[in-house]
Amino acid sequence: MELQSKVNMFEPYRMGSIELSNRIIMAPMTRSRAIGNVANDMIAEYYTQRASAGLIISEGIAPSPNGLGYARIPGLFNEAQVASWKKVTDAVHNAGGKIFAQIMHTGRVSHIANMPAGAKVVAPSAVAATGDIWTDTEAMQPMPVPSAMTTEEVASTILEYVQSAQNAIDAGFDGIELHGANGYLLEQFLNPGVNQRTDNYGGSIENRARFVIEVAKAVADKIGKEKVGLRISPYNPYNSMPAYDEVFATYDYLSKELNKIGIVYLHMIDYAARATEEGLALIQTIRNNFTNTLILNGGYNKERAE
Ligand SMILES: Cc1cc2nc3c(=O)[nH]c(=O)nc-3n(C[C@H](O)[C@H](O)[C@H](O)COP(=O)(O)O)c2cc1C
Structure with missing residues (x-):
């Protein structure tokens, strides 16, 4: 990939309609401190301490009970959660910062012991992730075989993303990031080793990408495309994402x-891609295909970022 001349990370940057005070973006990080799945004073303090970043992307926040697969992660699907985040966004804004909510539906990377009552572990297909997951009540547990979403459940899950994105805006977030990386629900649809569906949401590249595209479109229609970002991590095996032949073509499309x-x-975790010629070519292809802001993450220090 051709390297451009150095950029000054400390200069303001206009991202769509949002003015960032610098080019440094805080990566989303799950902190597992949201007791009862609501934000709290410790969370407000944590983000306020980091408000001098040009943009904060929040820890992964569940859009629905079915998407809440880890212990003590927050949600954005009920009134108490929206009210709790309002205190966080107010505090960050008062400190001069900007903050996007990362909407993370965990899909099969989940355990029923971590989820609100009545929820279930869902994924594109009934294929379990390998490995264990922490639960507060039963310690480490193997990740379960998820139930394959029906086509109707695919449609209702899109509505969960839309509602939680609206809830994020109501809670004062400047925008939302859809978590399409790291082996969670959106990437589970993209990967043919995990998505074995035979309806319109599985099989061809167009079908495997359909869910991600429909979620992005529906959320953008609801809250405005200038308030929606998406995170991806091509070639990253994290959370049992098997390698497949069509990675390049999938992300090109x-x-x-x-x-x-x-x-x-678009927010790309690029350290797996950077490791191969094909991956480097994909970064350049994505840069050419996607004309709005491209954020890169993965082992960036000041020198590399510049
Ligand atoms: C403690 C911790 C929690 C993380 N939680 C999330 C998360 O909720 N959502 C997400 O997209 N990435 C998450 N990540 C990945 C980071 O956003 C980032 O991609 C990764 O740390 C690589 O960037 P770095 O080399 O600058 O640390 C997490 C990473 C860490 C260390």
Whole structure:
């Protein structure tokens, strides 16, 4: 990939309609401190301490009970959760910062012991992730075989993303990031080793990408495309994402479609891609396909970022 001349990370940057005070973006990080799945004073203090970043992307926040697979992660699907986040966003804004909510539906990376009553572990297909997951009541547990979403459940899950994105805006977030990386629900649809569906949401590249694209489109229609970003992690095996032949073609297609929707940024965890010639070519292809802001993450120090 051709290296451009150095950029000054401390200069303001205009991202769509949002003015960032610098180019440094805080990566989303699950902290597992949201007792009762609501934000609290410790969380407000944590983000306020970091408000001098150009943009904070919050820890992964569940859009629905079915998406809440880890212990003590927050949600954005009820009134108490929205009210709790309002205190956080007010505090960050008062400190001069900007903050996007990362909407993370964990899909099969989950355990029923971590979830609100009545929830279930869902995924594109009934294929379990390998490995264990922490639960507060039963310590480490193997990740379960999820139930394959029906086509109707795919549609209702899209509505969960839309509602939680609206809830994020109501809670004062400047925008939302859809978590399409690290082996959670959106990437589970993209990966043919995990998605074995035979309806319109599985099989061809167009079908495997359909869920991600429909979620992005529906959320952008609801809250405005200038308030929606999406995170991806091609070639990253994290959370039992098997390697497959069509990674390049899948993300080539996806980035073109996301460009048509016009979301404000794509956020790529690129350290797996950077390791191969094909991956480096994919980074460049995504850069060419997607004309709005591209954020890169994974082992960036000041020198590399510049
Ligand atoms: C404690 C911890 C929690 C994380 N939680 C999330 C998360 O909720 N959502 C997400 O997209 N990535 C999450 N990540 C990944 C980071 O956003 C980032 O991609 C990773 O740390 C690599 O970047 P770095 O080399 O700058 O640390 C987490 C990473 C760490 C260390």
